[in-house]
Amino acid sequence: MDRDQLSAIGMTYLSGLGAIPATSYYEKPVADYILAQCADMGVETKVDRYGNILAIRPGQDDSADGIAFVAHMDHPGYEATSAEDDGVHGNGLGGLPPQAYESGVAVTFVKQDGERIPGVIMGRAGAREGNNLIFEVSQDRIGPLPCAVVLDLPDFDYDEQSQLIRMRAADDLAGCASILAVLRSAVEEPTPGAVYGLFTRAEEVGLVGARLAAADGLLPEGTAVVSVETSSVLPGAEIGGGPVVRTGDAMTTFGFEAEEYLAAATASIGKLAVQRQLMKAGTCEGTAFARNGYPTTGLAYPLGAWHNNGSDGTIRAEFIHHGDFTTGIALLAGAAALAGTNPSSAAGARIAARPEAEERRLLDSIG
Structure with a gap:
């Protein structure tokens, strides 16, 4: 080929x-x-x-x-884990940059059957630190959780x-x-x-x-x-x-x-x-x-x-x-x-080969 x-x-x-x-x-x-x-x-x-x-x-x-x-x-992406009164809760997976956890970031929910549903990050989940998030999304469309969530960027x-x-x-x-x-x-x-x-x-x-x-x-x-x-x-x-x-x-x-x-x-x-x-x-x-x-x-x-x-x-x-x-x-x-x-x-072969001529010179030049 x-x-x-x-x-x-x-x-x-x-x-x-x-x-x-x-x-x-x-x-x-x-x-x-x-x-x-x-x-x-x-x-x-x-x-x-x-x-x-x-x-x-x-x-x-x-x-x-x-x-x-x-x-x-x-x-790296996110995981949606539960549907709550204030939105869908989830967390980050892998090393996304800090700006990927800010409010207003557009994301895509990937349903278990592969269908994509648009969403957005609303903010951190409560007062907890770390990568816990709340997403805004049409909860009646996303199907069973957990599911994958990815950034809304070109395929x-x-x-x-x-x-x-x-x-x-x-x-x-x-x-x-x-x-x-x-x-x-x-x-x-x-x-x-x-x-x-x-x-x-x-x-x-x-x-x-x-x-x-x-x-x-x-x-x-x-x-x-x-x-x-x-x-x-x-x-x-x-x-x-x-x-x-x-x-x-x-x-x-x-x-x-x-x-x-x-x-x-x-x-x-x-x-x-x-x-x-x-x-x-x-x-x-x-x-x-x-x-x-x-x-x-x-x-x-x-x-x-x-x-x-x-x-x-x-x-x-x-x-x-x-x-x-x-x-x-x-x-x-x-x-x-x-x-x-x-x-x-x-x-590699040159380095692996024994340098016989140079070896003799070293031996002959010992004072």
């Missing part, structure tokens, strides 16, 4: 996922979409007891270590002139769409090792699904893990500069073993605009796997308006660059094509 086809497929998946509002603990509609796409491409899936989805494209050698690409299905909008993709939840639907595109490509390209796509739940409230998947050994031991995320822009991780090989996050520095897949893929494809940075704005799912002994790296799309926090202090749609997104898919597909080969980049 060529890069243009990969890019088009990735954008199709991203727009499809963007049309499905979800937040932590309310990921089922996103999960249903992912399961349907995997079934359509003939990729086996397993759903663990927590609702994490593991997509599996088997390798040709059972003894070869595979590679797994991990993304989460949720985005998906792509501006060809600026090359920006604006979405309520680029974090982390961009990662999910990328992995679906990689799986689609991997179906056509057998490799010694297996290629996995892991789609997790409740990342925004503490990496919950990823931590449980890692602790339970959902992925085989020795699998190289690539966390596929969006992350807030930083110096050296700029929008439009290419996807970022993520050497770590706010909590963990990742290892070179898994990063060699991305380095080797970059070298083999050529002419890819790629950045490399420790993305310290937040903690990603790579930390959960690294801390459970998996060789881990990450790939991040530089993200504007992270968690819908506009640079002007208003609530905004998140945005990523089309070129970053499509280049990232190409890079990940290149890494998937190396599954089970234990690749080494030219630089």
Whole structure:
């Protein structure tokens, strides 16, 4: 599959996922979409007891270590929990900015059948501190509670002139769409090792699904893990500069073993605009796997308006660059094509080789 086809497929998946509002603990509609796409491409899936989805494209050698690409299905939002005389009560889920809790913020209630009902934040619930809220909404329309509530922002909008993709939840639907595109490509390209796509739940409230998947050994031991995320822009991780090989996050520095897949893929494809940075704005799912002994790296799309926090202090749609997104898919597909080969980049091989001539000179120069 060529890069243009990969890019088009990735954008199709991203727009499809963007049309499905979800937040932590309310990921089922996103999960249903992912399961349907995997079934359509003939990729086996397993759903663990927590609702994490593991997509599996088997390798040709059972003894070869595979590679797994991990993304989460949720985005920060709210939860409506009870209908009271003064309005519908609820709370925040995940790290939305302070302005997302102010009176007058427009929101959308997502009924259990998927129907959307407009609402607005009236204010805090009583004198309680924290993220407890009262919503104004037509209570006779919202149906059974609890239900998800999301910010009233665009599902998906792509501006060809600026090359920006604006979405309520680029974090982390961009990662999910990328992995679906990689799986689609991997179906056509057998490799010694297996290629996995892991789609997790409740990342925004503490990496919950990823931590449980890692602790339970959902992925085989020795699998190289690539966390596929969006992350807030930083110096050296700029929008439009290419996807970022993520050497770590706010909590963990990742290892070179898994990063060699991305380095080797970059070298083999050529002419890819790629950045490399420790993305310290937040903690990603790579930390959960690294801390459970998996060789881990990450790939991040530089993200504007992270968690819908506009640079002007208003609530905004998140945005990523089309070129970053499509280049990232190409890079990940290149890494998937190396599954089970234990690749080494030219630089890595050079450092690993014993410097015999220089060694002799050191020995000969001892005074």
